[in-house]
Amino acid sequence: MNYSPLNHKTQEPLDADDAALRSLLAAHAQPRPVRPPSDMAQRVLRSLPTDTPVRAAARMRWRQQRQWIAGISGLVLVLLLALVGGWAVLVDSAAVVALFGGATSVLGYVVLSLVLIATALVNAVLVLNVGTPMLGVLPVLIAAAWAWWFLIQQPLPRRLVSAEANVRV
Secondary structure (H helix, E strand, O other), X not given: OOOOHHHOOOHHHHHHHHHHHHHHHHHOOOOOOOOXXXXXXXXXXXXXXXXXXHHHHXXXXXXXXXXXXXXXXXXXXXXXXXXXXXXXXXXXXXHHHHHOOOOOOHHHHHHHHHHHHHHHHHXXXXXXXXXXXXXXXXXXXXXHHHHHHHHHOOOOOHHHHHHHHXXXX
């Protein structure tokens, strides 16, 4: 049999085959084809992204850089607060309170209260000599907090989500 492009069917036999197929489908109550909506092309074009791939990649890279900068800034802020808190508790609480407007301002009064509470806790730990075991427990607590935070950010597995959807309360 010769399969050259010159031996293809013309449109008439194809139309006859199409009509036979449609009559066969109609005999078995199969659904009839529906005309596509008139604005289908416009809907498809509206759903496509408007940015070029280069611009979308740049936007994603900038978003990741902002998240990284925000994370580092938060870490620096926490370390700075810990440093100032340590200075206030172990060295001089009046100088730290003076940084926040002195004991006469509301913010200075709150800082003074927190420093005095922290000083009492630190002195209790130092007097009871439980500082060394606390240094061993602290990394475990930090690791547990990190693991908990990591777990709550993970999406639920599909099996669990579908099982929860079927539960009636």
